[in-house]
Amino acid sequence: MSCAGRAGPARLAALALLTCSLWPVRADNASQEYYTALINVTVQEPGRGTPLTFRIDRGRYGLDSPKAEVRGQVLAPLPLHGVADHLGCDPQTRFFVPPNIKQWIALLQRGNCTFKEKISRAAFHNAVAVVIYNNKSKEEPVTMTHPGTGDIIAVMITELRGKDILSYLEKNISVQMTIAVGTRMPPKNFSRGSLVFVSISFIVLMIISSAWLIFYFIQKIRYTNARDRNQRRLGDAAKKAISKLTTRTVKKGDKETDPDFDHCAVCIESYKQNDVVRILPCKHVFHKSCVDPWLSEHCTCPMCKLNILKALGIVPNLPCTDNVAFDMERLTRTQAVNRRSALGDLAGDNSLSLEPLRTSGISPLPQDGELTPRTGEINIAVTR
Ligand SMILES: [Zn+2]
Numbered sequence: 001m002s003c004a005g006r007a008g009p010a011r012l013a014a015l016a017l018l019t020c021s022l023w024p025v026r027a028d029n030a031s032q033e034y035y036t037a038l039i040n041v042t043v044q045e046p047g048r049g050t051p052l053t054f055r056i057d058r059g060r061y062g063l064d065s066p067k068a069e070v071r072g073q074v075l076a077p078l079p080l081h082g083v084a085d086h087l088g089c090d091p092q093t094r095f096f097v098p099p100n101i102k103q104w105i106a107l108l109q110r111g112n113c114t115f116k117e118k119i120s121r122a123a124f125h126n127a128v129a130v131v132i133y134n135n136k137s138k139e140e141p142v143t144m145t146h147p148g149t150g151d152i153i154a155v156m157i158t159e160l161r162g163k164d165i166l167s168y169l170e171k172n173i174s175v176q177m178t179i180a181v182g183t184r185m186p187p188k189n190f191s192r193g194s195l196v197f198v199s200i201s202f203i204v205l206m207i208i209s210s211a212w213l214i215f216y217f218i219q220k221i222r223y224t225n226a227r228d229r230n231q232r233r234l235g236d237a238a239k240k241a242i243s244k245l246t247t248r249t250v251k252k253g254d255k256e257t258d259p260d261f262d263h264c265a266v267c268i269e270s271y272k273q274n275d276v277v278r279i280l281p282c283k284h285v286f287h288k289s290c291v292d293p294w295l296s297e298h299c300t301c302p303m304c305k306l307n308i309l310k311a312l313g314i315v316p317n318l319p320c321t322d323n324v325a326f327d328m329e330r331l332t333r334t335q336a337v338n339r340r341s342a343l344g345d346l347a348g349d350n351s352l353s354l355e356p357l358r359t360s361g362i363s364p365l366p367q368d369g370e371l372t373p374r375t376g377e378i379n380i381a382v383t384r
């Protein structure tokens with residue numbers, strides 16, 4: 001696996017960093033899984049009726065050892081040239097195996113040579129298992145690595161417990177041992193080195209995210225400013241266009257007063273005598289009071305969406321259709337209000353009327369420009 005950084009999208013870089021930070025966790029041998037060993041010791045002291053039994057905690061199977069149960073008599077190496085041999089490193093190391101013993105377990109101290117050498121030497125002398133005790137009293141047993149030692153079972157225990165057993169053996173007291181498989185201990189996920197790597201990756205990720213957020217907000221502010229500018233220009237252009245459109249007062253006998261003539265599409269009401277109407281370049285007719293606020297905001301015909309700025313040759317490049325979705329929604333709402341108003345009239349109470357869609361008039365331009373409902377756009381005045 002390559003951890004070399006490459007220029008590219010921020011996400012890929014972050015992913016690579018994260019992968020690199022996790023790599024040392026796998027490479028760290030100390031964080032591998034291991035199996036605990038349950039060790040029971042029986043000491044048969046001469047002249048004592050019941051044997052002494054005790055349990056050894058914190059035993060640990062070697063990485064390359066079979067994880068199996070075994071039982072046997074514990075034996076330490078014979079003295080070499082008159083000196084006690086606890087290590088079992090010397091090629092001359094010997095064990096005295098009593099003739100009535102079928103299975104025996106070698107007890108050796110850690111140090112001087114590799115675990116593999118000690119275990120192989122005991123296996124050579126036909127031991128079924130090797131118990132190696134630590135050589136530092138404060139140190140916990142480690143997971144021994146000893147590839148190629150075959151079927152021999154290898155377990156490590158603390159120095160204190162090893163020396164306990166050795167003291168009995170030195171007094172020629174028979175010690176029996178049972179080794180059984182305990183629990184599987186999962187690998188430790190975080191060593192100190194990997195924690196540093198993860199922290200660095202996290203900080204880098206945070207920096208990338210913050211940079212991206214800042215960039216995003218700058219772009220958003222720029223976009224909003226540009227849109228506001230456009231809308232101001234649009235509003236000015238719309239006012240100019242409205243002033244150029246023709247208005248007319250409906251008189252008796254005009255075609256607008258004909259019952260078959262289309263109603264005003266904004267308020268869905270028919271035209272009456274003395275109503276002031278606005279005629280758009282597309283020949284669509286609306287109440288002046290209905291269509292003027294609409295035009296100053298949208299600059300399109302509510303019926304056919306004709307762009308009046310284009311039709312009148314005023315600033316033809318300004319977009320007028322950015323609020324179409326909202327316009328349609330608002331138009332539908334307006335119509336619903338009108339229908340309710342009409343129903344109210346039908347009920348016979350003429351003193352109550354609903355007056356829909358009268359924009360406040362002074363500031364018809366939306367300042368937020370979002371497709372969110374804007375308060376104050378539809379004023380329903382109940383008048384008596
Ligand atoms: Zn109208």
Ligand SMILES: [Zn+2]
Nearest residue numbers: 282284301304
């Ligand atoms: Zn039209």
